[in-house]
Amino acid sequence: MAPPDDSSRRTAGGRLRILIAEDDPVSALVLRRVLEDLLHDVDHAASGHEAWKLAQTSPYDVIVSDWMMPGVDGLELCRLTRSRLEGAYTYFILLSSKSEREARIEAVAAGVDDFLAKPVDTAELEARLTTARRILNMQDELRTRSAKLSQTTGYLETANRRFSDLFMGLPVPSITFDTEGRIAEWNRAAQSLFDLDADEVWQRQAVEVFADPDDLEWAESLVQRSIGGQCIENEERTVHRPDGSPRYVLYSTFPLKNNAGRIIGVVCTCSDLTAQRNLEKQLAEQLRVANNLNEALEAGKEELALANARLAELATTDGLTGLKNHRTFIEALEPSLAYAKRHREPLSLVLCDIDHFKHFNDAFGHPAGDALLREFAALLSCHSRTEDLVARCGGEEFAILLRNCGRENAIGVAEKLRAVIADHEWDLRKITASFGVQTLVDFEVPSIEAIVESADRALYASKQAGRNRVTHAADLHSVEAGKKAA
Amino acid sequence: MMLSEMSIFDESKLREISGGDRSFIVLVLDEFTRSGHECLERLREAAEHGDSEGAHQLLHTLKGSARTVGAEEMGELAGRWETRVQQEGLGSIATCLQELEQAWHRLMIHLDEQREAA
Numbered sequence A: 001m002a003p004p005d006d007s008s009r010r011t012a013g014g015r016l017r018i019l020i021a022e023d024d025p026v027s028a029l030v031l032r033r034v035l036e037d038l039l040h041d042v043d044h045a046a047s048g049h050e051a052w053k054l055a056q057t058s059p060y061d062v063i064v065s066d067w068m069m070p071g072v073d074g075l076e077l078c079r080l081t082r083s084r085l086e087g088a089y090t091y092f093i094l095l096s097s098k099s100e101r102e103a104r105i106e107a108v109a110a111g112v113d114d115f116l117a118k119p120v121d122t123a124e125l126e127a128r129l130t131t132a133r134r135i136l137n138m139q140d141e142l143r144t145r146s147a148k149l150s151q152t153t154g155y156l157e158t159a160n161r162r163f164s165d166l167f168m169g170l171p172v173p174s175i176t177f178d179t180e181g182r183i184a185e186w187n188r189a190a191q192s193l194f195d196l197d198a199d200e201v202w203q204r205q206a207v208e209v210f211a212d213p214d215d216l217e218w219a220e221s222l223v224q225r226s227i228g229g230q231c232i233e234n235e236e237r238t239v240h241r242p243d244g245s246p247r248y249v250l251y252s253t254f255p256l257k258n259n260a261g262r263i264i265g266v267v268c269t270c271s272d273l274t275a276q277r278n279l280e281k282q283l284a285e286q287l288r289v290a291n292n293l294n295e296a297l298e299a300g301k302e303e304l305a306l307a308n309a310r311l312a313e314l315a316t317t318d319g320l321t322g323l324k325n326h327r328t329f330i331e332a333l334e335p336s337l338a339y340a341k342r343h344r345e346p347l348s349l350v351l352c353d354i355d356h357f358k359h360f361n362d363a364f365g366h367p368a369g370d371a372l373l374r375e376f377a378a379l380l381s382c383h384s385r386t387e388d389l390v391a392r393c394g395g396e397e398f399a400i401l402l403r404n405c406g407r408e409n410a411i412g413v414a415e416k417l418r419a420v421i422a423d424h425e426w427d428l429r430k431i432t433a434s435f436g437v438q439t440l441v442d443f444e445v446p447s448i449e450a451i452v453e454s455a456d457r458a459l460y461a462s463k464q465a466g467r468n469r470v471t472h473a474a475d476l477h478s479v480e481a482g483k484k485a486a
Numbered sequence B: 001m002m003l004s005e006m007s008i009f010d011e012s013k014l015r016e017i018s019g020g021d022r023s024f025i026v027l028v029l030d031e032f033t034r035s036g037h038e039c040l041e042r043l044r045e046a047a048e049h050g051d052s053e054g055a056h057q058l059l060h061t062l063k064g065s066a067r068t069v070g071a072e073e074m075g076e077l078a079g080r081w082e083t084r085v086q087q088e089g090l091g092s093i094a095t096c097l098q099e100l101e102q103a104w105h106r107l108m109i110h111l112d113e114q115r116e117a118a
């Protein structure tokens, strides 16, 4: 509704738009003259009906109406005028010679503002119009204020509704409670977090909702500190919903104040950490499982290392006799040779071969042959020094590497072994072996192959000389040299 | 005040209203002559049709316009008959008509004399 824009009637000299409703043309004529002399704009209607038609098309500031008119009389015209809800106020003066109290009461009830006796007195009419102007100005002021008020009220309502929508729709569970700790507002996110509808919690004590029954002391403290004006940041609690499921909630609060700065309540946000905490638990569980797997893996690795060591052992060992195999023996030669050279120590190699082993095998069979080889190997091991490396080099041939051992010592070791074997009480028949020895002394031997080869020649020489004997490669040279010389 | 003591016409009212504007006074009296005559005719018709409500209204109007122009005797007479018709209906309407027509006649003669004098 737009405020009336008719400022002219507010000023004392301003023209008023006046309608005369009068069925008597003489009275109308006189009245019009009087009003026009007072400088107002005047229309005349000769009946109540005509007056109402005019008033509807262009509202008047004042209607001066005769009471008694055929058809629509003065009272009816006044009622019709008052029935108009829109537009500016119209001041209604009823002309009458009637002075009965009851008639006047009826007229006032119909909305008549003032009465004027007929015939009209000019001075009195002027005085009444002054009153009319004052009332109209007041009515205009009232309408302007009322329009402003309703506009302001509208803004307030809109702002309120907008705030309420915003609060209700916030994704963070949010609650307000008053200074008595009673819940006032409870948004949708709070409903789903606590699984409680707003009407279930409204005016309930916040402490009952914020914490489990065994945690009320904390909840009391939160509410009291908040009401006392503290801003609380991120206090985490576990709360159980009505169905018993836990919720991990992070509480923060700040006080609500009125215009005077007095605390009138508290806003509380309750961030739901449940998903995060559940994820953390899941992660911890997965880590635990992974850890167990890791432990199992470590244990497996140890077993594997043992197995590998056994495999390595197997790879370096001769399956039948338990001695080192030929490959391992050859591999061990090189570092031993390098060590001996570096430390200028003597190093001797003994090769030995069981005499007539092929005949033994043929005579007593392979199992007996294998048993012989095992017993033979055991004798070699048993009568060697621990630092000596004893190996089976294939078939009935064996090798012994003697570290820090010179020619004479080496011959001594070989001789001792020959005697042990020859003197041993064998099951089936007497067994002997032939030995070839080579010693590295001048440290100029070009290769492992050369040492092995010369030891092998010495062994061959023992075989040639009738078996069951020891030959040193160095003696072989002198023999050959002797032969050549001879 | 007795009817006989009242003046037929008091021009001071119209002079006061118009500030002595002669042409306005003539305009009003011409209108009063026309409408007053019409009023009496319609009163007669209402009497013939037994329309007491119509008669009452016409007497009221006649009273109002007579008083407005200062036709005091006419106004007073119309006022008395208005009350009586309202209370008793049309029982004495013939007397009413007769009295009013005589008063009207006197008034018209008076106004004619005045007009000629002016």
Ligand SMILES: [Mg+2]
Pocket: A022, A023, A024, A066, A067, A068, A069, B060, B061, B064
């Ligand atoms: Mg009237």
